[in-house]
Amino acid sequence: MQCSTQNASIAFHLPVGKTSERCREPRTSSNTMCSAAGVLQCVLLLVSYNVSCCWCLTMCPAAGVLQCVLLLVSYNVSCCWCLTMCPAAGVLQCVLLLVSYNVSCCWCLTICRGLWCRACVCVWEYSIRMTKSISTYKSKKLLIFIIVTFIAITVLYIVNMTQGIHVEATRSETKETKWRNSIDNSRAAAFLKNYNKMFAQNQTQTPEADPNNAITIQTWWQAAAIIDWYFNGPKRYECKQVKPMGNWHICQDPPYTVSPPCLVYSFGINYDFSFDDAMVSLGCEVHSFDPSMNMETHKRKNGNFSYFYKWGLSNVNADAYEPRKDVYVKNVQSWKMRTLKSLIKELGHEERTIDVLKMDIEGYEWGVVDNLLETDVLKQVRQFLIEYHLFPSFPARAEYVYLYQTISRVREMGFREFHYGDEPRNINEANFNNQRVVDYVSFFFHN
Numbered sequence: 001m002q003c004s005t006q007n008a009s010i011a012f013h014l015p016v017g018k019t020s021e022r023c024r025e026p027r028t029s030s031n032t033m034c035s036a037a038g039v040l041q042c043v044l045l046l047v048s049y050n051v052s053c054c055w056c057l058t059m060c061p062a063a064g065v066l067q068c069v070l071l072l073v074s075y076n077v078s079c080c081w082c083l084t085m086c087p088a089a090g091v092l093q094c095v096l097l098l099v100s101y102n103v104s105c106c107w108c109l110t111i112c113r114g115l116w117c118r119a120c121v122c123v124w125e126y127s128i129r130m131t132k133s134i135s136t137y138k139s140k141k142l143l144i145f146i147i148v149t150f151i152a153i154t155v156l157y158i159v160n161m162t163q164g165i166h167v168e169a170t171r172s173e174t175k176e177t178k179w180r181n182s183i184d185n186s187r188a189a190a191f192l193k194n195y196n197k198m199f200a201q202n203q204t205q206t207p208e209a210d211p212n213n214a215i216t217i218q219t220w221w222q223a224a225a226i227i228d229w230y231f232n233g234p235k236r237y238e239c240k241q242v243k244p245m246g247n248w249h250i251c252q253d254p255p256y257t258v259s260p261p262c263l264v265y266s267f268g269i270n271y272d273f274s275f276d277d278a279m280v281s282l283g284c285e286v287h288s289f290d291p292s293m294n295m296e297t298h299k300r301k302n303g304n305f306s307y308f309y310k311w312g313l314s315n316v317n318a319d320a321y322e323p324r325k326d327v328y329v330k331n332v333q334s335w336k337m338r339t340l341k342s343l344i345k346e347l348g349h350e351e352r353t354i355d356v357l358k359m360d361i362e363g364y365e366w367g368v369v370d371n372l373l374e375t376d377v378l379k380q381v382r383q384f385l386i387e388y389h390l391f392p393s394f395p396a397r398a399e400y401v402y403l404y405q406t407i408s409r410v411r412e413m414g415f416r417e418f419h420y421g422d423e424p425r426n427i428n429e430a431n432f433n434n435q436r437v438v439d440y441v442s443f444f445f446h447n
Contacts, residue, residue, distance in 0.1 A: 214404075230407055231434065235419070241253050247272065251439070258284065258355045259283070260282070262285070263349060264358070269293060275358060285305035288300075292312075312364075324394065370402075387437045416440060
């Protein structure tokens with residue numbers, strides 16, 4: 001005897017142990033109901049998929065569709081082919097669920113692990129309910145079979161997930177090691193030799209320095225020699241589309257291309273907005289900062305997305321910072337200073353990429369760069385344009401080893417030089433001065 005559509009529906013929802021006797025036989029007339037239910041399940045699963053993975057749907061919409069198709073198939077396998085006649089259908093349903101999960105979420109396991117666990121629980125409960133609708137002897141055998149299969153699939157899933165995480169970590173470490181090793185310092189020995197002649201003649205004992213071993217860089221002149229090598233060594237990224245923007249340059253090679261809606265932070269203006277205006281013309285939102293200028297914070301008139309702030313960039317937050325006197329600061333002044341992380345939060349850019357970070361802050365960049373590395377803010381930066389300064393008396397020579405370590409960390413983080421700008425360079429004991437514009441692209445930004 002066959003179940004009617006109404007009876008089949010009732011049997012599916014009856015409590016365990018109270019299933020209608022008539023519905024223990026094959027349900028061959030319920031295909032229409034099952035198809036409709038399958039479509040409804042598909043819709044509900046698509047909603048569930050959007051809720052759990054809404055942020056990744058834009059990247060893999062086809063995966064969501066495929067997931068729904070696979071779940072529709074699994075539903076029809078278990079419902080329309082009838083578990084009471086085909087115990088293996090329950091196993092097939094588990095397999096299809098696993099496949100659909102891996103297709104749609106294989107690259108976001110940490111986000112969707114809970115969804116998989118929920119699906120496993122639902123399949124388990126459904127299988128247990130269906131086993132109660134057949135004879136006791138068959139139920140026991142089927143229950144043991146399902147438990148073993150379920151455990152095997154779960155173990156395979158855990159092993160697969162663990163291996164995936166391990167492989168990804170290994171790839172990341174290999175990539176980082178590869179590009180660390182690509183820093184060729186073979187020619188740095190010549191810089192060390194020249195600096196040794198100029199600055200170490202009166203020293204009774206000079207420690208031997210190895211440009212490939214940071215621990216051996218112990219004196220200020222050894223650090224200055226390696227920094228000078230960094231300023232004059234070969235570019236580690238050959239940009240094919242270097243574009244002048246005012247008195248600076250950007251790289252327009254994919255995947256570093258700067259295009260709207262782009263975000264630019266520019267520190268150190270000195271009344272020269274040529275770079276900032278060029279970036280506005282490119283369609284970027286530009287935020288310009290300089291506390292030394294006789295100009296108040298305002299929205300500039302050259303575009304809807306151009307702003308000036310009478311604030312300075314520092315490694316600490318301060319509302320009354322007194323800067324040292326130099327060619328730009330003649331009198332005692334009081335500046336409002338902020339870290340880049342604080343500025344990003346204050347301007348509401350925490351979820352945005354800084355396409356270009358330009359920095360020319362007259363020797364203060366060393367402490368700022370150290371802060372950017374410590375706070376991981378540089379991970380938000382696509383291109384980093386900076387002018388490094390080693391003035392005769394600022395920073396102090398006692399800090400040079402630290403300065404060398406700082407610039408080395410920038411290189412090791414994945415920033416690669418694509419352009420150098422000529423600046424004053426005077427290498428002698430009496431009036432040491434070494435400045436250099438270095439333009440970087442972030443190699444790891446899109447990898």
